[in-house]
Amino acid sequence: MCKLCDEGKPQDHSGSRRDFLKAATATAVGASLFASRPAAARDDDDDRRGPPEDHGRRGRRYIIRGGAVMTMDPSMPNKGEYPKADVLVEGKKILAVEQNLHAGGADEIDARGKIVMPGFIDTHHHQFETALRSFLADGVLINDGSGTPSGSTTYFEYILLTFAPVYRPEDVYINELFGGLSQIDAGVTTVHDVSQIHHSPQHSDAAIKALFDTGRRAAFGYFESAGANILGTNPGNQYPQDAVRIKKQWFSSSDQLVHMIMGGEVYLGDPTTDKSWTIGRQLDLQIAAHILSPFGIRPIFDKLAAGTGGNGNIGIGPDNLFIHMTGMSNFAWQKARDLGAQVSISFPIEMNMRHGMPPILRMQSLQMEPSLSTDVECTLTADFFTQMRSCMNLQRMLVNQMILDSPNGNQNLPNPLDWGLPESAVTVPGPFPYWPKPPADIPAPLTTRDVLRYATINGAKHLRLDGKTGTLTPGKEADILILDAEAINVAPLNQVPGAVVSLMERTNVETVIVAGKVRKWKGRLLDVNIPHLRRQLENSRDYIFAKAGVPQNLFSSQ
Numbered sequence: 001m002c003k004l005c006d007e008g009k010p011q012d013h014s015g016s017r018r019d020f021l022k023a024a025t026a027t028a029v030g031a032s033l034f035a036s037r038p039a040a041a042r043d044d045d046d047d048r049r050g051p052p053e054d055h056g057r058r059g060r061r062y063i064i065r066g067g068a069v070m071t072m073d074p075s076m077p078n079k080g081e082y083p084k085a086d087v088l089v090e091g092k093k094i095l096a097v098e099q100n101l102h103a104g105g106a107d108e109i110d111a112r113g114k115i116v117m118p119g120f121i122d123t124h125h126h127q128f129e130t131a132l133r134s135f136l137a138d139g140v141l142i143n144d145g146s147g148t149p150s151g152s153t154t155y156f157e158y159i160l161l162t163f164a165p166v167y168r169p170e171d172v173y174i175n176e177l178f179g180g181l182s183q184i185d186a187g188v189t190t191v192h193d194v195s196q197i198h199h200s201p202q203h204s205d206a207a208i209k210a211l212f213d214t215g216r217r218a219a220f221g222y223f224e225s226a227g228a229n230i231l232g233t234n235p236g237n238q239y240p241q242d243a244v245r246i247k248k249q250w251f252s253s254s255d256q257l258v259h260m261i262m263g264g265e266v267y268l269g270d271p272t273t274d275k276s277w278t279i280g281r282q283l284d285l286q287i288a289a290h291i292l293s294p295f296g297i298r299p300i301f302d303k304l305a306a307g308t309g310g311n312g313n314i315g316i317g318p319d320n321l322f323i324h325m326t327g328m329s330n331f332a333w334q335k336a337r338d339l340g341a342q343v344s345i346s347f348p349i350e351m352n353m354r355h356g357m358p359p360i361l362r363m364q365s366l367q368m369e370p371s372l373s374t375d376v377e378c379t380l381t382a383d384f385f386t387q388m389r390s391c392m393n394l395q396r397m398l399v400n401q402m403i404l405d406s407p408n409g410n411q412n413l414p415n416p417l418d419w420g421l422p423e424s425a426v427t428v429p430g431p432f433p434y435w436p437k438p439p440a441d442i443p444a445p446l447t448t449r450d451v452l453r454y455a456t457i458n459g460a461k462h463l464r465l466d467g468k469t470g471t472l473t474p475g476k477e478a479d480i481l482i483l484d485a486e487a488i489n490v491a492p493l494n495q496v497p498g499a500v501v502s503l504m505e506r507t508n509v510e511t512v513i514v515a516g517k518v519r520k521w522k523g524r525l526l527d528v529n530i531p532h533l534r535r536q537l538e539n540s541r542d543y544i545f546a547k548a549g550v551p552q553n554l555f556s557s558q
């Protein structure tokens with residue numbers, strides 16, 4: 001309650017307390033405020049307790065007791081949803097999820113009043129851009145000649161061609177580390193880090209080391225050296241052939257938190273596509289690529305879908321993870337689906353930066369489901385509550401308007417004025433003439449469970465990690481969130497998926513566990529010196545801006 005008292009230097013609070021009491025007794029409500037003191041004192045004791053001893057160590061057990069448990073595994077008893085249950089962890093694995101578990105002498109984590117669920121999984125995040133956070137809050141993808149703030153300071157010209165080329169290995173390391181720790185703090189226990197910053201093998205090793213040092217589950221995405229192809233710079237660039245060394249040196253074991261994905265960007269030219277996809281497949285790696293119409297990718301992707309990509313015989317397969325998939329043809333979509341490719345959607349970024357409409361309705365019509373990805377913090381937060389809410393709200397905006405428009409003929413044709421009802425809207429019989437019954441061909445509005453599935457198990461499947469994470473299924477590794485459902489912005493708890501998706505944010509992420517190891521405890525990251533790391537990140541930021549020749553301006557429209 002008082003920092004000085006807590007530190008063993010008792011302070012006299014009687015004056016202020018007496019004044020408060022005097023005011024409080026004036027009203028019954030005020031008096032009842034004070035009655036909560038003993039409970040608050042007990043909570044304080046509980047808050048001071050540390051995490052279970054030796055958490056995450058082989059054979060060491062602890063039990064998360066009494067929370068509302070949402071396993072995200074519908075094949076489990078009760079569809080994997082328990083109003084009150086216990087989760088037993090041994091070493092790095094989940095041993096059991098049941099009501100009233102007996103756990104012998106296992107240490108206990110009190111999860112009463114909390115929600116216990118799997119960690120979030122981000123299937124596409126450029127962590128190397130952490131030092132550029134909010135720089136491009138107004139910008140779209142490419143300079144559009146409009147002269148507007150959004151169209152002038154833009155992603156392609158500034159982030160990829162101006163800032164990225166000046167990064168040193170030490171910049172890569174601190175950017176990756178800080179961005180990763182920040183996401184652990186927000187409950188994102190797995191990431192696919194799309195690092196396009198491989199100007200040399202030293203840059204690659206710095207990115208990989210940072211992912212390991214962060215101590216969360218990650219796919220290291222070995223992408224290109226940003227700007228090198230276009231600017232003809234970065235002579236140390238060894239992409240894509242250095243993938244062979246990287247895989248051998250860092251990823252010969254599958255029993256570690258970090259694994260490798262091959263970046264196979266298709267807008268770098270057919271010879272590069274040919275080389276990166278071939279190397280990736282020789283190394284038995286997944287191949288990921290940004291697929292979006294603004295960079296001219298639609299015809300390139302059609303060729304890949306036809307099996308004639310690259311130099312003529314590169315085709316889509318189940319080993320592909322495609323990012324965005326905005327603006328692609330019907331033919332390519334059908335092929336991507338039939339051939340088993342996965343799709344990651346970055347809802348907020350795609351809406352904000354003019355990638356095109358996030359293809360959620362398209363995916364629903366093809367019986368496909370996306371995973372979610374945060375993309376870039378130079379423009380928007382890497383927080384997953386934002387991801388889930390943006391996804392759900394965008395899909396609902398589309399289908400709700402389609403339903404309202406449905407009596408007017410083609411519900412897919414928006415009114416060019418504001419996408420609302422046309423002037424001559426057709427009405428329907430019944431008490432609400434402007435409230436038609438949803439036609440059968442319009443997808444159902446997404447639910448909170450849907451977007452939670454996208455944010456957890458779909459991400460695990462799309463990174464080939466569903467044997468290890470994505471649900472709280474016994475036998476999987478323990479990537480667990482304990483969320484505070486008693487917080488002032490959430491209580492009272494009435495619906496678990498709804499509370500998480502509709503109400504929560506980072507401050508509700510109380511405890512975060514990765515492979516059995518507690519990384520955030522009672523609201524605070526463990527084993528990290530944030531001020532020290534922040535200073536390193538600020539130094540890196542200062543270097544990057546200076547070297548790139550971009551002035552720092554806290555109130556610019558950049």
Ligand SMILES: [Zn+2]
Nearest residue numbers: 124194290375
């Ligand atoms: Zn991206």
